[in-house]
Amino acid sequence: MVSVRAVAAAACVAAAETLYERVRKGDVTKNDAMFLVKNPHLLFRIADELRRAACGDVVTYIVNRNINFTNVCIGSCKFCAFRRKTGEGYLLGIEEVINKIAEAVERGAVEVCIQGGLHPDFCIEDYCEILERIKENFDVHIHAFSPMEVKHAADNSKLGIEDVLKELKAAGLDSMPGTAAEILVDKVRHEICPKKLRTEEWVKIIKAAHRIGIPTTATMMFGHVETAAHRIEHLFLIRRIQQETKGFTEFIPLPFMPKNNELGRMIGGRAPSFFECAVVHALARVVLHGLCDNIQASWVKLTPKGAKKMLDFGANDLGGTLMEENISKAAGATSGEYMSPEALERLIREAGRIPRKRNTLYELL
């Protein structure tokens, strides 16, 4: 006689196989995602197989430079350790920005990533001036300004979102970071960044950018007050936007950094564990399968060793060399500000993978 346990086990195997078929075809559901969160061994196995099918053993990285042009900000995000009040912070002059980029280009950078606080005096002209002056001097891809900065430029200049995006593009903006996303569920946003743009506004800006030919990344800051259901909600929203616009180049899970900020104190200084990070990277691979091939592991947030480990949990990219990083460092990240191409390649080879340099749009160089 066949035991009940054996029948149940066979039923579970059959259910897992059906789920895997759905996922492979890109038909994953929110219930599937929740089932996988509760069955992490299955999630990890599927994510690794999907990564291999989509990207093989190649792991990419980009030679770039990060520039945070000001830390003066009128925002009040509870997770932020970077912002300063007017008079207490810094604002780089345009010549300082140009000098930093000259140094980066000299060292082989193909991208500059520019973001800053919401400076009260910054209008569209100021954002455009940065872009124009860079393009006058360098042939480099400009990846700049979060959806929150776009909204800030629109509010301060009394312009519509689409007009701001068109002006930025005309001034030289090539692509945008999909930051300021945090968790795209208003209930969570209300708790962690009540004055920041709402989910609907983030989506509106991202879709408008994609429509006028500005690709963006997508991010999710996890490991604070959100639940597994909120993470799934966020990932499926990214999935729906990508189905509509195909404008995302990559998805970057960003573990919350709890030092020197109110949100960190609220949750007792707890940072997401390695296991939580693995679950989020793997889940992103599964939910976005067939829509967005690139899942990035951030060495700044995860440490180089942690980022290397994420390559076994669905990630296929290690991001940029950066040369400078102020936002995570302020919130307790200790991994430094620069990884040389050689150090990144060594890390990738140690993981048994093949390193390849890329540009912002994931073309191999």
Ligand code: SF4
């Ligand atoms: S996260 Fe950005 S918008 Fe929010 S307070 Fe910090 S610098 Fe300002």
